[in-house]
Amino acid sequence: MWRGEAGGSASAKLGRCDVTRQGQRMGPLSGTTVIEIKGIGPGPYAGMLMADLGADVIVVERASTPSGLGLPAQYEVTSRGKQSIALDLKNPDGLATLMRLLASADVLIEGFRPGVAERLGFGPGDCHEINPALVYGRLTGWGQHGPLSQTAGHDINYIALIGALAAIGTKAAPVPPLNLVGDYAGGSLFLVIGVLAALLEARQSGQGQVVDAAITDGAAHLMSPFYGWHNAGGWQRTRETNIVDGGNYFYGVYETSDGKHVAVGPLEPQFYAQFIELGGFDPAVFGQQAGPGDWAEKRALLAEQLRTRTQQEWCETFAGSAACVAPVLDFVEATEHPHNVARETYIDLKDRKRVV
Numbered sequence: 001m002w003r004g005e006a007g008g009s010a011s012a013k014l015g016r017c018d019v020t021r022q023g024q025r026m027g028p029l030s031g032t033t034v035i036e037i038k039g040i041g042p043g044p045y046a047g048m049l050m051a052d053l054g055a056d057v058i059v060v061e062r063a064s065t066p067s068g069l070g071l072p073a074q075y076e077v078t079s080r081g082k083q084s085i086a087l088d089l090k091n092p093d094g095l096a097t098l099m100r101l102l103a104s105a106d107v108l109i110e111g112f113r114p115g116v117a118e119r120l121g122f123g124p125g126d127c128h129e130i131n132p133a134l135v136y137g138r139l140t141g142w143g144q145h146g147p148l149s150q151t152a153g154h155d156i157n158y159i160a161l162i163g164a165l166a167a168i169g170t171k172a173a174p175v176p177p178l179n180l181v182g183d184y185a186g187g188s189l190f191l192v193i194g195v196l197a198a199l200l201e202a203r204q205s206g207q208g209q210v211v212d213a214a215i216t217d218g219a220a221h222l223m224s225p226f227y228g229w230h231n232a233g234g235w236q237r238t239r240e241t242n243i244v245d246g247g248n249y250f251y252g253v254y255e256t257s258d259g260k261h262v263a264v265g266p267l268e269p270q271f272y273a274q275f276i277e278l279g280g281f282d283p284a285v286f287g288q289q290a291g292p293g294d295w296a297e298k299r300a301l302l303a304e305q306l307r308t309r310t311q312q313e314w315c316e317t318f319a320g321s322a323a324c325v326a327p328v329l330d331f332v333e334a335t336e337h338p339h340n341v342a343r344e345t346y347i348d349l350k351d352r353k354r355v356v
Contacts, residue, residue, distance in 0.1 A: 027054020032199070034107040035060060035098070036082070037089075041155075041179070042187035042215065043111040043139050044078035049192050050107070051081030058105075060098060063088035089120050098122055103130045106202075107195055109137045114144045124210045134208040135198040139191045141182075143214030155179035155215070158186070162220040163227070171240045186218030241292070243267070249299035250275070250289060253328060260311035261328040264302075275323035279314075281305055 032055040036047040051057040063086045087094035124136045142148040159165045159182040169175035191213035198209040229235040241247040266275040318325040335346045
Protein backbone atom coordinates (compact mmCIF):
# COMPACT_ATOMS: atom_id res chain seq x y z
CA MET A 1 0.00 0.00 0.00
CA TRP A 2 1.17 3.51 -0.77
CA ARG A 3 1.39 5.31 2.54
CA GLY A 4 0.96 8.72 0.99
CA GLU A 5 1.30 12.33 1.93
CA ALA A 6 -2.26 13.03 3.04
CA GLY A 7 -4.63 11.23 5.35
CA GLY A 8 -5.61 10.36 8.89
CA SER A 9 -4.96 7.97 11.72
CA ALA A 10 -5.91 4.36 12.44
CA SER A 11 -6.72 3.68 8.83
CA ALA A 12 -6.94 0.21 7.31
CA LYS A 13 -4.44 -0.59 4.58
CA LEU A 14 -4.75 -2.34 1.24
CA GLY A 15 -2.04 -4.70 0.05
CA ARG A 16 1.66 -4.19 0.58
CA CYS A 17 2.66 -1.73 -2.14
CA ASP A 18 4.55 0.55 0.25
CA VAL A 19 7.90 0.38 -1.61
CA THR A 20 9.39 3.45 -3.22
CA ARG A 21 12.31 3.70 -5.60
CA GLN A 22 14.12 7.03 -5.96
CA GLY A 23 11.03 8.82 -4.67
CA GLN A 24 8.69 7.12 -7.15
CA ARG A 25 5.52 5.40 -6.07
CA MET A 26 5.42 1.65 -6.68
CA GLY A 27 2.48 -0.68 -7.09
CA PRO A 28 0.30 -2.29 -9.77
CA LEU A 29 -1.14 1.11 -10.75
CA SER A 30 2.21 2.91 -10.77
CA GLY A 31 2.29 5.31 -13.71
CA THR A 32 -1.51 5.63 -13.81
CA THR A 33 -2.93 9.13 -13.36
CA VAL A 34 -6.38 9.50 -11.83
CA ILE A 35 -8.26 12.81 -11.69
CA GLU A 36 -10.84 12.76 -8.90
CA ILE A 37 -13.50 15.45 -8.74
CA LYS A 38 -13.84 15.90 -5.01
CA GLY A 39 -17.00 14.62 -3.38
CA ILE A 40 -17.80 12.79 -0.16
CA GLY A 41 -17.96 9.12 0.77
CA PRO A 42 -17.67 6.49 -1.94
CA GLY A 43 -15.95 8.59 -4.61
CA PRO A 44 -12.99 9.61 -2.44
CA TYR A 45 -12.81 6.06 -1.07
CA ALA A 46 -12.51 4.71 -4.62
CA GLY A 47 -9.73 7.20 -5.32
CA MET A 48 -8.00 6.18 -2.09
CA LEU A 49 -8.05 2.53 -3.16
CA MET A 50 -6.37 3.42 -6.44
CA ALA A 51 -3.83 5.60 -4.66
CA ASP A 52 -3.11 2.71 -2.30
CA LEU A 53 -2.40 0.58 -5.37
CA GLY A 54 0.13 3.09 -6.66
CA ALA A 55 -1.86 5.46 -8.88
CA ASP A 56 -1.10 9.18 -8.94
CA VAL A 57 -4.41 10.65 -7.79
CA ILE A 58 -5.05 14.37 -8.20
CA VAL A 59 -8.14 15.66 -6.42
CA VAL A 60 -9.91 18.65 -7.92
CA GLU A 61 -11.16 20.62 -4.95
CA ARG A 62 -13.70 23.41 -5.05
CA ALA A 63 -12.00 26.77 -5.32
CA SER A 64 -14.47 28.47 -2.97
CA THR A 65 -15.86 26.09 -0.34
CA PRO A 66 -13.75 23.01 0.42
CA SER A 67 -15.76 19.81 0.12
CA GLY A 68 -15.55 16.78 2.36
CA LEU A 69 -16.83 15.83 5.80
CA GLY A 70 -15.37 18.80 7.65
CA LEU A 71 -12.77 16.65 9.42
CA PRO A 72 -9.29 17.92 10.27
CA ALA A 73 -6.95 16.97 7.44
CA GLN A 74 -5.10 14.35 9.48
CA TYR A 75 -8.34 12.41 9.99
CA GLU A 76 -9.67 12.55 6.44
CA VAL A 77 -8.21 9.18 5.57
CA THR A 78 -9.63 9.02 2.05
CA SER A 79 -7.24 11.85 1.12
CA ARG A 80 -4.15 9.76 1.80
CA GLY A 81 -1.68 9.33 -1.01
CA LYS A 82 -3.29 12.07 -3.10
CA GLN A 83 -2.39 15.52 -4.35
CA SER A 84 -4.95 18.25 -4.83
CA ILE A 85 -5.67 21.35 -6.88
CA ALA A 86 -8.41 23.94 -6.31
CA LEU A 87 -10.43 24.84 -9.42
CA ASP A 88 -13.62 26.75 -10.11
CA LEU A 89 -15.16 24.52 -12.78
CA LYS A 90 -17.80 27.14 -13.56
CA ASN A 91 -15.00 29.49 -14.61
CA PRO A 92 -13.60 29.02 -18.14
CA ASP A 93 -10.04 29.13 -16.81
CA GLY A 94 -10.76 26.46 -14.21
CA LEU A 95 -12.42 24.22 -16.79
CA ALA A 96 -9.51 24.74 -19.18
CA THR A 97 -7.07 23.65 -16.47
CA LEU A 98 -9.11 20.53 -15.78
CA MET A 99 -9.18 19.65 -19.48
CA ARG A 100 -5.39 20.03 -19.68
CA LEU A 101 -5.06 17.57 -16.81
CA LEU A 102 -7.46 15.15 -18.46
CA ALA A 103 -5.63 15.28 -21.78
CA SER A 104 -2.82 13.18 -20.30
CA ALA A 105 -4.73 11.36 -17.54
CA ASP A 106 -5.83 7.73 -17.54
CA VAL A 107 -8.93 7.94 -15.35
CA LEU A 108 -11.52 10.50 -14.29
CA ILE A 109 -13.82 9.91 -11.29
CA GLU A 110 -16.84 12.13 -10.76
CA GLY A 111 -19.91 11.75 -8.56
CA PHE A 112 -22.25 14.50 -9.74
CA ARG A 113 -25.90 13.92 -10.48
CA PRO A 114 -26.53 12.87 -14.08
CA GLY A 115 -26.03 15.71 -16.54
CA VAL A 116 -24.05 18.05 -14.26
CA ALA A 117 -20.63 17.23 -15.75
CA GLU A 118 -22.05 17.70 -19.25
CA ARG A 119 -23.45 21.13 -18.33
CA LEU A 120 -20.10 22.14 -16.86
CA GLY A 121 -18.33 21.10 -20.06
CA PHE A 122 -16.42 17.94 -19.09
CA GLY A 123 -18.88 15.18 -19.89
CA PRO A 124 -17.66 11.96 -21.52
CA GLY A 125 -18.01 13.37 -25.03
CA ASP A 126 -15.96 16.46 -24.19
CA CYS A 127 -13.24 14.41 -22.51
CA HIS A 128 -12.98 11.74 -25.18
CA GLU A 129 -12.48 14.40 -27.84
CA ILE A 130 -9.19 15.36 -26.23
CA ASN A 131 -8.28 11.93 -24.78
CA PRO A 132 -9.95 8.96 -26.50
CA ALA A 133 -8.31 6.47 -24.10
CA LEU A 134 -9.65 8.11 -20.93
CA VAL A 135 -11.62 5.86 -18.58
CA TYR A 136 -14.52 7.99 -17.37
CA GLY A 137 -15.79 6.71 -14.00
CA ARG A 138 -19.19 7.94 -12.85
CA LEU A 139 -20.53 7.12 -9.39
CA THR A 140 -24.10 7.92 -8.38
CA GLY A 141 -26.69 6.51 -6.04
CA TRP A 142 -29.42 5.72 -8.55
CA GLY A 143 -27.46 5.55 -11.81
CA GLN A 144 -27.34 7.73 -14.93
CA HIS A 145 -30.93 6.98 -15.98
CA GLY A 146 -34.19 5.75 -14.46
CA PRO A 147 -37.11 7.45 -12.67
CA LEU A 148 -35.02 8.21 -9.56
CA SER A 149 -31.79 9.27 -11.31
CA GLN A 150 -32.22 12.95 -10.39
CA THR A 151 -33.49 12.26 -6.85
CA ALA A 152 -31.38 12.97 -3.76
CA GLY A 153 -30.50 10.02 -1.59
CA HIS A 154 -28.04 8.42 0.77
CA ASP A 155 -26.81 4.92 1.50
CA ILE A 156 -29.84 4.05 3.62
CA ASN A 157 -32.20 4.95 0.75
CA TYR A 158 -30.27 2.96 -1.84
CA ILE A 159 -30.08 -0.25 0.16
CA ALA A 160 -33.73 0.16 1.16
CA LEU A 161 -34.81 0.12 -2.48
CA ILE A 162 -32.92 -3.00 -3.51
CA GLY A 163 -33.94 -5.30 -0.64
CA ALA A 164 -30.80 -5.25 1.49
CA LEU A 165 -32.05 -3.10 4.36
CA ALA A 166 -35.21 -5.18 4.81
CA ALA A 167 -33.05 -8.27 5.41
CA ILE A 168 -30.81 -6.73 8.10
CA GLY A 169 -31.83 -6.07 11.68
CA THR A 170 -34.18 -7.46 14.29
CA LYS A 171 -37.68 -8.83 13.88
CA ALA A 172 -38.97 -5.48 15.13
CA ALA A 173 -37.24 -3.27 12.57
CA PRO A 174 -34.44 -3.08 9.97
CA VAL A 175 -31.12 -1.70 11.21
CA PRO A 176 -28.81 0.32 8.90
CA PRO A 177 -25.48 -1.59 8.56
CA LEU A 178 -23.45 1.64 8.73
CA ASN A 179 -22.94 2.82 5.13
CA LEU A 180 -20.78 -0.14 4.19
CA VAL A 181 -23.22 -2.12 2.05
CA GLY A 182 -24.28 0.71 -0.24
CA ASP A 183 -21.71 3.49 -0.41
CA TYR A 184 -18.49 1.52 -0.10
CA ALA A 185 -19.26 -2.06 -1.16
CA GLY A 186 -21.95 -1.37 -3.75
CA GLY A 187 -20.46 1.96 -4.83
CA SER A 188 -16.71 2.36 -4.37
CA LEU A 189 -15.68 -1.24 -4.96
CA PHE A 190 -17.85 -1.74 -8.03
CA LEU A 191 -16.57 1.56 -9.46
CA VAL A 192 -12.97 0.48 -8.96
CA ILE A 193 -13.64 -2.95 -10.51
CA GLY A 194 -15.20 -1.28 -13.54
CA VAL A 195 -12.42 1.26 -13.87
CA LEU A 196 -9.69 -1.38 -13.65
CA ALA A 197 -11.41 -3.51 -16.29
CA ALA A 198 -11.79 -0.48 -18.56
CA LEU A 199 -8.12 0.41 -18.04
CA LEU A 200 -7.09 -3.05 -19.25
CA GLU A 201 -9.20 -2.58 -22.38
CA ALA A 202 -7.95 0.96 -23.00
CA ARG A 203 -4.33 -0.15 -22.83
CA GLN A 204 -5.01 -2.81 -25.45
CA SER A 205 -7.33 -0.93 -27.79
CA GLY A 206 -6.58 2.73 -27.06
CA GLN A 207 -10.31 3.31 -26.49
CA GLY A 208 -11.65 4.57 -23.20
CA GLN A 209 -15.01 3.70 -21.74
CA VAL A 210 -17.64 5.23 -19.51
CA VAL A 211 -18.14 3.29 -16.27
CA ASP A 212 -21.61 3.92 -14.86
CA ALA A 213 -21.41 2.72 -11.25
CA ALA A 214 -24.76 3.03 -9.46
CA ILE A 215 -24.83 2.19 -5.76
CA THR A 216 -28.25 0.56 -6.19
CA ASP A 217 -26.89 -1.71 -8.92
CA GLY A 218 -23.79 -2.68 -6.94
CA ALA A 219 -25.67 -3.32 -3.71
CA ALA A 220 -28.26 -5.39 -5.59
CA HIS A 221 -25.41 -7.42 -7.08
CA LEU A 222 -24.10 -8.10 -3.57
CA MET A 223 -27.54 -9.44 -2.67
CA SER A 224 -27.48 -11.98 -5.52
CA PRO A 225 -26.75 -15.04 -3.34
CA PHE A 226 -29.55 -14.14 -0.95
CA TYR A 227 -32.06 -13.64 -3.76
CA GLY A 228 -31.01 -17.04 -5.07
CA TRP A 229 -31.39 -18.53 -1.62
CA HIS A 230 -34.84 -16.96 -1.26
CA ASN A 231 -36.01 -18.11 -4.68
CA ALA A 232 -34.93 -21.66 -3.82
CA GLY A 233 -37.05 -21.56 -0.66
CA GLY A 234 -34.09 -21.43 1.72
CA TRP A 235 -34.44 -17.84 2.94
CA GLN A 236 -37.44 -16.36 4.76
CA ARG A 237 -38.48 -12.73 4.37
CA THR A 238 -38.86 -12.32 8.14
CA ARG A 239 -35.66 -11.08 9.80
CA GLU A 240 -33.95 -13.23 12.47
CA THR A 241 -35.37 -16.44 11.06
CA ASN A 242 -32.49 -17.40 8.75
CA ILE A 243 -29.14 -19.07 9.15
CA VAL A 244 -26.92 -15.97 8.97
CA ASP A 245 -29.27 -13.09 9.88
CA GLY A 246 -29.38 -13.61 13.64
CA GLY A 247 -32.02 -16.33 13.74
CA ASN A 248 -29.63 -19.27 13.96
CA TYR A 249 -28.26 -19.84 17.48
CA PHE A 250 -24.87 -21.09 16.25
CA TYR A 251 -24.32 -17.97 14.15
CA GLY A 252 -24.84 -14.93 16.30
CA VAL A 253 -23.60 -12.44 18.87
CA TYR A 254 -23.80 -13.13 22.61
CA GLU A 255 -23.23 -11.02 25.69
CA THR A 256 -20.57 -12.10 28.19
CA SER A 257 -20.47 -11.59 31.95
CA ASP A 258 -18.50 -8.35 31.65
CA GLY A 259 -21.06 -6.71 29.36
CA LYS A 260 -18.99 -7.35 26.23
CA HIS A 261 -19.83 -9.69 23.38
CA VAL A 262 -18.49 -12.64 21.41
CA ALA A 263 -19.31 -13.59 17.82
CA VAL A 264 -20.15 -17.28 17.46
CA GLY A 265 -20.19 -18.91 14.02
CA PRO A 266 -19.47 -22.68 13.94
CA LEU A 267 -21.69 -23.43 10.94
CA GLU A 268 -19.91 -26.62 9.84
CA PRO A 269 -20.67 -29.73 11.95
CA GLN A 270 -16.99 -30.37 12.75
CA PHE A 271 -16.56 -26.78 13.94
CA TYR A 272 -19.77 -26.99 15.94
CA ALA A 273 -18.53 -30.15 17.64
CA GLN A 274 -15.38 -28.34 18.81
CA PHE A 275 -17.46 -25.40 20.00
CA ILE A 276 -19.65 -27.65 22.16
CA GLU A 277 -16.73 -29.70 23.50
CA LEU A 278 -14.37 -26.84 24.35
CA GLY A 279 -17.17 -24.67 25.72
CA GLY A 280 -18.26 -27.40 28.08
CA PHE A 281 -21.85 -27.19 26.89
CA ASP A 282 -24.15 -30.11 27.71
CA PRO A 283 -24.01 -32.60 24.79
CA ALA A 284 -27.48 -33.81 25.70
CA VAL A 285 -28.79 -30.32 24.93
CA PHE A 286 -26.38 -29.02 22.30
CA GLY A 287 -24.83 -32.21 20.93
CA GLN A 288 -26.38 -31.88 17.47
CA GLN A 289 -27.03 -28.76 15.44
CA ALA A 290 -30.74 -28.11 15.88
CA GLY A 291 -33.07 -27.15 13.05
CA PRO A 292 -34.92 -23.83 12.74
CA GLY A 293 -37.78 -25.04 14.91
CA ASP A 294 -35.45 -25.23 17.92
CA TRP A 295 -33.28 -22.21 17.23
CA ALA A 296 -35.07 -19.82 19.60
CA GLU A 297 -34.94 -22.26 22.54
CA LYS A 298 -31.30 -23.14 21.95
CA ARG A 299 -30.37 -19.47 21.56
CA ALA A 300 -31.83 -18.63 24.96
CA LEU A 301 -30.00 -21.55 26.61
CA LEU A 302 -26.71 -20.71 24.92
CA ALA A 303 -27.03 -17.05 25.85
CA GLU A 304 -27.41 -18.06 29.50
CA GLN A 305 -24.27 -20.21 29.30
CA LEU A 306 -22.16 -17.56 27.57
CA ARG A 307 -23.07 -14.98 30.21
CA THR A 308 -21.21 -17.03 32.84
CA ARG A 309 -17.70 -15.91 31.73
CA THR A 310 -15.99 -12.77 30.51
CA GLN A 311 -15.18 -12.12 26.89
CA GLN A 312 -11.50 -12.71 27.55
CA GLU A 313 -12.18 -16.00 29.33
CA TRP A 314 -14.22 -17.30 26.39
CA CYS A 315 -11.54 -16.19 23.93
CA GLU A 316 -8.93 -18.09 25.95
CA THR A 317 -11.21 -21.13 26.06
CA PHE A 318 -11.51 -21.27 22.27
CA ALA A 319 -8.05 -19.95 21.37
CA GLY A 320 -6.38 -21.85 18.55
CA SER A 321 -9.44 -23.99 17.85
CA ALA A 322 -11.83 -24.27 14.92
CA ALA A 323 -14.81 -23.34 17.09
CA CYS A 324 -15.22 -20.05 15.20
CA VAL A 325 -15.50 -17.72 18.19
CA ALA A 326 -14.13 -14.16 18.12
CA PRO A 327 -14.40 -11.14 20.40
CA VAL A 328 -16.56 -8.26 19.23
CA LEU A 329 -14.10 -5.35 19.32
CA ASP A 330 -14.67 -1.62 19.10
CA PHE A 331 -12.59 0.88 17.11
CA VAL A 332 -9.82 1.10 19.71
CA GLU A 333 -9.75 -2.56 20.68
CA ALA A 334 -9.54 -3.66 17.04
CA THR A 335 -6.39 -1.61 16.43
CA GLU A 336 -4.74 -3.19 19.48
CA HIS A 337 -5.60 -6.84 18.83
CA PRO A 338 -2.39 -8.91 18.38
CA HIS A 339 -3.48 -10.36 15.03
CA ASN A 340 -4.23 -6.93 13.57
CA VAL A 341 -0.97 -5.58 14.97
CA ALA A 342 1.01 -8.46 13.44
CA ARG A 343 -0.73 -7.97 10.09
CA GLU A 344 -0.27 -4.18 10.26
CA THR A 345 -3.94 -3.99 9.40
CA TYR A 346 -4.15 -0.45 10.75
CA ILE A 347 -1.57 2.24 10.10
CA ASP A 348 -1.22 5.62 11.76
CA LEU A 349 -0.94 8.48 9.26
CA LYS A 350 -1.54 11.38 11.61
CA ASP A 351 1.98 12.68 11.19
CA ARG A 352 1.92 12.59 7.39
CA LYS A 353 2.14 15.94 5.65
CA ARG A 354 -0.72 16.84 3.35
CA VAL A 355 0.23 17.85 -0.18
CA VAL A 356 -1.76 20.77 -1.55
